[in-house]
Amino acid sequence: xxxxxxxxxxxxxxxxxxxxxxxxxxxxxxxxxxxxxxxxxxxxxxxxxxxxxxxxxxxxxxxxxxxxxxxxxxxxxxxxxxxxxxxxxxxxxxxxxxxxxxxxxxxxxxxxxxxxxxxxxxxxxxxxxxxxxxxxxxxxxxxxxxxxxxxxxxxxxxxxxxxxxxxxxxxxxxxxxxxxxxxxxxxxxxxxxxxxxxxxxxxxxxxxxxxxxxxxxxxxxxxxxxxxxxxxxxxx
Amino acid sequence: xxxxxxxxxxxxxxxxxxxxxxxxxxxxxxxxxxxxxxxxxxxxxxxxxxxxxxxxxxxxxxxxxxxxxxxxxxxxxxxxxxxxxxxxxxxxxxxxxxxxxxxxxxxxxxxxxxxxxxxxxxxxxxxxxxxxxxxxxxxxxxxxxxxxxxxxxxxxxxxxxxxxxxxxxxxxxxxxxxxxxxxxxxxxxxxxxxxxxxxxxxxxxxxxxxxxxxxxxxxxxxxxxxxxxxxxxxxxxxxxxxxxxxxxxxxxxxxxxxxxxxxx
Numbered sequence: 001x002x003x004x005x006x007x008x009x010x011x012x013x014x015x016x017x018x019x020x021x022x023x024x025x026x027x028x029x030x031x032x033x034x035x036x037x038x039x040x041x042x043x044x045x046x047x048x049x050x051x052x053x054x055x056x057x058x059x060x061x062x063x064x065x066x067x068x069x070x071x072x073x074x075x076x077x078x079x080x081x082x083x084x085x086x087x088x089x090x091x092x093x094x095x096x097x098x099x100x101x102x103x104x105x106x107x108x109x110x111x112x113x114x115x116x117x118x119x120x121x122x123x124x125x126x127x128x129x130x131x132x133x134x135x136x137x138x139x140x141x142x143x144x145x146x147x148x149x150x151x152x153x154x155x156x157x158x159x160x161x162x163x164x165x166x167x168x169x170x171x172x173x174x175x176x177x178x179x180x181x182x183x184x185x186x187x188x189x190x191x192x193x194x195x196x197x198x199x200x201x202x203x204x205x206x207x208x209x210x211x212x213x214x215x216x217x218x219x220x221x222x223x224x225x226x227x228x229x230x231x232x233x234x235x236x
Numbered sequence: 237x238x239x240x241x242x243x244x245x246x247x248x249x250x251x252x253x254x255x256x257x258x259x260x261x262x263x264x265x266x267x268x269x270x271x272x273x274x275x276x277x278x279x280x281x282x283x284x285x286x287x288x289x290x291x292x293x294x295x296x297x298x299x300x301x302x303x304x305x306x307x308x309x310x311x312x313x314x315x316x317x318x319x320x321x322x323x324x325x326x327x328x329x330x331x332x333x334x335x336x337x338x339x340x341x342x343x344x345x346x347x348x349x350x351x352x353x354x355x356x357x358x359x360x361x362x363x364x365x366x367x368x369x370x371x372x373x374x375x376x377x378x379x380x381x382x383x384x385x386x387x388x389x390x391x392x393x394x395x396x397x398x399x400x401x402x403x404x405x406x407x408x409x410x411x412x413x414x415x416x417x418x419x420x421x422x423x424x425x426x427x428x429x430x431x432x433x434x435x436x437x438x439x440x441x442x443x444x445x446x447x448x449x450x451x452x453x454x455x456x457x458x459x460x461x462x463x464x465x466x467x468x469x470x471x472x473x474x475x476x477x478x479x480x481x482x483x484x485x486x487x488x489x490x491x492x493x494x495x496x497x498x499x500x
Contacts, residue, residue, distance in 0.1 A: 037392060037395075040392065040395055040396040041395050041396065041398070042391065042392045042395035042396070058396045058397075059396070060392065060393055060396035060397075062390050062392050062393050065389065065390050065393070067389065068265055068267070070264045070265055070437075070440055071265045071388070071389075071446060071449075072440065072443045072444050072445055072446065072448070072449050073445065073446060074444055074445055077444075077445045077446070077447075081382065081385060081386060081389075083382075106444070126397070132396065
């Protein structure tokens with residue numbers, strides 16, 4: 001996929017290979033969401049093109065999805081919105097993302113984490129070649145964030161799709177991505193997580209560099225271990 | 237059998253209710269109540285058009301309703317918000333329509349019939365137009381149901397799946413204009429939105445999926461039409477408003493039912 005635009009975004013040239021997890025990081029207003037919207041076809045670039053291989057379907061998990069309370073919508077019906085799918089497919093996917101007990105519930109009654117998993121399940125049900133997620137863990141607490149990213153990594157392997165996501169969870173992202181793009185109106189730097197976190201552009205943008213991000217991660221990891229010792233619920 | 241004016245009235249009302257139920261759900265979900273109202277008000281301008289150029293009422297109203305809604309859609313968000321533009325267009329169309337009708341030479345128009353409907357005067361020809369219009373609306377909704385739901389939920393999500401939000405909006409606009417054009421004879425310009433919103437709102441508390449809400453809304457509309465028609469016959473009240481009162485009663489009962497259920 002290729003796109004070269006201007007104004008909010010300029011000189012973007014990005015391609016996503018099969019089965020690759022690509023993460024876009026960048027400060028607020030750096031055009032992350034705009035880039036995603038151009039890629040999924042919700043916005044036409046003022047200049048440049050997006051080429052999508054034939055038959056490449058995109059599963060999209062939006063940043064925010066406000067379901068108007070006037071619309072009744074069960075989790076089951078939401079999953080079926082993926083298209084004409086077998087009941088068993090929906091059932092299996094619900095089991096996979098652990099919302100099977102909620103199929104009869106209204107979407108508006110789900111918790112933040114359940115809601116995000118329901119969004120993910122629908123995106124996966126269309127058997128996407130590319131899964132696009134826009135800050136999928138916004139508003140989730142730390143354990144929920146970690147388990148959400150683990151889930152994404154796991155289903156990537158099962159379904160065999162590439163993943164493109166925007167994220168603010170730097171420490172988690174640095175661990176699970178194959179390719180990181182640091183965006184600030186243009187591509188500041190890109191490459192494997194280690195390359196990007198060592199890049200001076202990245203360190204200038206986020207204040208703390210690779211050490212900071214890793215230290216933050218380590219610190220939290222230690223913190224969780226402390227808790228695990230006392231209440232014996234070691235989450236890993 | 238169709239000679240009997242009461243039966244024609246009932247059939248006309250049933251046709252309207254069947255289409256207005258599902259379409260009304262989208263009006264409720266997308267918060268288009270005011271948009272629906274404005275489209276309906278434009279119908280009076282359509283009445284003036286059809287009288288001035290001796291067009292059929294259906295064609296005149298359809299043209300006026302479409303022109304108004306497309307105009308508002310095209311201009312919305314530039315300087316004024318949709319809300320303000322609708323306010324200008326709705327009352328503008330209504331007032332200009334009323335003034336224009338008064339200029340027409342040699343025409344004495346029963347405006348009340350256009351504002352509040354005259355279902356008892358529905359002819360066999362009207363009945364055919366109403367049912368064709370209702371079926372067109374239902375087919376449009378059926379064909380685009382999935383796309384319309386996705387666009388209503390989230391336009392980006394719909395775009396990722398290849399659905400164009402603007403195109404789906406146009407389809408809803410078209411369906412709304414057709415519905416207004418067939419409904420003006422039955423409930424009149426001022427009460428069309430009521431037939432869209434009240435049954436859908438009543439159906440909300442009784443449904444768990446969008447589809448069941450659409451079906452229940454159609455049934456609620458149907459009951460309102462039939463009971464309103466009977467009530468107006470026995471108590472000699474104006475038919476259009478009586479049908480809306482019946483719909484309101486059903487809405488209140490449904491709300492009461494949901495409150496009682498929630499209390500359990």
